[in-house]
Amino acid sequence: MKITYKTNNEVFNMLSNVEERTPSENDTLAYVEKFLKYDKDADLKQLYNDISKVHKLPREAIVKIIDIKPSSTEELMAILNSYNVAADNKVLDSILDILRVL
Numbered sequence: 001m002k003i004t005y006k007t008n009n010e011v012f013n014m015l016s017n018v019e020e021r022t023p024s025e026n027d028t029l030a031y032v033e034k035f036l037k038y039d040k041d042a043d044l045k046q047l048y049n050d051i052s053k054v055h056k057l058p059r060e061a062i063v064k065i066i067d068i069k070p071s072s073t074e075e076l077m078a079i080l081n082s083y084n085v086a087a088d089n090k091v092l093d094s095i096l097d098i099l100r101v102l
Contacts, residue, residue, distance in 0.1 A: 005059050005060045005063040006063065007044055007048075007063050007066045007067055008032045008035050008036055008037070008067050009036060009038055009040065009042060009044055009066075010044070011028070011029075011032045012029065012032045012033060012036060012040060013040070015028060015029040015032070016029065016040075035067065037066075037067065037068070037069040038069075038102055042102070044066055047066060047098065047099075047102060048062055048063075048066065050098045051065060051066070051095055051098055054091055054094045054095055054098070055085075055087055055091045055094075055095070057080075057083075057085060058083055058085070060083065061079065061080060061083040061085055064079050064082075064083075065079055065095065065099070069099055069102075070096070070099070071096070071099075072096075073089070073092050073093070073096065076092050076095060076096060077092065
């Protein structure tokens, strides 16, 4: 089975379009909705692409950055450290600037 990483917004949109959800899907939808950092209709593909252009990061790290939407260098470094990714201050500032636009 191949693992595919999805942002909270992607999961929310996928489950919102299911007409007859299972109890587990309803629970997941409610959980994900609590943690949305962006408008429910936001298309985050451009945000993903912009972040991936700044620094070569694994998809799961970019998805986590989008989901958490860190507002400080320390928060962003904590996310990147959990994926064993090192980045200099210029890269960190660039990613934070991209996140501030939304």
